[in-house]
Amino acid sequence: YVLTQPPSVSVAPGQTARLTCGGDNVGRKSVHWYRQSPGQAPVLVVSDDSDRPAGISERFSGSNSGNTATLTISRVEAGDEADYYCQVWNSGSDHPVFGGGTKLTVL
Amino acid sequence: EVQLLESGGGLVQPGGSLRLSCLPSGFSFDHYGMNWVRQAPGKGLEWVSSINVGGTTSYADSVRGRFAISRDKSKNLLYLQMNSLTVEDTATYFCVKGQAGTYRATFFDYWGQGTLVTVSS
Numbered sequence: 001y002v003l004t005q006p007p008s009v010s011v012a013p014g015q016t017a018r019l020t021c022g023g024d025n026v027g028r029k030s031v032h033w034y035r036q037s038p039g040q041a042p043v044l045v046v047s048d049d050s051d052r053p054a055g056i057s058e059r060f061s062g063s064n065s066g067n068t069a070t071l072t073i074s075r076v077e078a079g080d081e082a083d084y085y086c087q088v089w090n091s092g093s094d095h096p097v098f099g100g101g102t103k104l105t106v107l
Numbered sequence: 108e109v110q111l112l113e114s115g116g117g118l119v120q121p122g123g124s125l126r127l128s129c130l131p132s133g134f135s136f137d138h139y140g141m142n143w144v145r146q147a148p149g150k151g152l153e154w155v156s157s158i159n160v161g162g163t164t165s166y167a168d169s170v171r172g173r174f175a176i177s178r179d180k181s182k183n184l185l186y187l188q189m190n191s192l193t194v195e196d197t198a199t200y201f202c203v204k205g206q207a208g209t210y211r212a213t214f215f216d217y218w219g220q221g222t223l224v225t226v227s228s
Contacts, residue, residue, distance in 0.1 A: 032214040034152075041201060041218040042152065053216065085152050089212040095165055096213075098152040 001090040003099035010105040017073040019102045021086030024067060029088040031069040033062060036101075037082040045084075046071060073104070081106045109133040109217045111202045116222030123192050127222060129185040129202030140205035140213060141178060141185045145198035146221070155200070156187065157210035165210060169195075192226045199223050 004022040011017040021031060031049050034042040044053050046062035049069065059074040073080055086099040115127040127143070143155040156176040157165045164176050175188040185202060199221040205213040 030212070030214075034215070036152075041220050042215075043218070044214065044216050047206070047214045047216075083151075087152075087214065091212075094211065095157070095167065096154045096215075098154065101151045 001088070001092060001097050003086055003088065003097055005084075005086060005099040005102045007100070008103045008105065010107055011073075011076050012107045013076055013078060015076055017076050017080070017104055019071040019073070019084050019104065021069040021071070021099050022067055023069075023088065026067055026069050026088065027065045029064075031062065031064050032087045033060075033071045034085045034087065035080075035082045036085065042085065076104075076106055078106050080104060109204065111204060111217060111219030113200065113202045113219045113222040116200065116224045118225045118227065119192055120228050121193055121226055123226070124188070124190045125192065125224060127187040127189065127200055127202075127224070129187075129219060131183065131185065131202075131204065134204070134217075136178075136183050136185075137180055138208055140208055140210035141176075142203040142205055142210065142215060143176060143187045144201045144203050144215070144218075145196075145224075146201070147195075147198040150198075153198070157205070158185070159210045160208040163210075189224070192224075194226050197224060197226045 033046040036042040049064040050062040090097045112130045140159045142157045173191045201221045202219040203215040204217040206216045
């Protein structure tokens, strides 16, 4: 099972960033999102399509339908610059799968 | 506060072995599935292996038969024994906590800072 993410997305500060994660009927799966700042470990920012863990800003939200899941970051800040990865559980192979990651650049 | 502290990384020659350890704290280790995820330099995340609370394990095809995950409840430690290492195994290895006792259909709620494994002659 393959998850496809655009390699890069650029957005100006204060604008909205939409990061996509494509997969065959991904809307039928639970999608999780991780942020990895440079030189740091990944951090869970959205689980089960749209749940936000404690401590994650309300500016982060998620949706999932059809063949595309989306992580939306509102009012983007310089500190949001990072790599973002989506992840699902692939029941076919019985193991987790990560997307290739999207590098978010804040202009 | 949940913390995961990896150790054991380093430089090893192709064909060699290495054992990684992970010391968890801040949660009941016995109650959660645990995982190893790796990241080659400049590349994305790759799941390596998982173990549930009962000791059932799962491996990526790329490491099956060469790597072994285990957990020692008495010592509160997670391990990854890596044998027959190749240059393609060069990566930072992250110890990762699952959000449930099983490893199936779960997500990864806490990550360690990682330990670098370099396989080179």
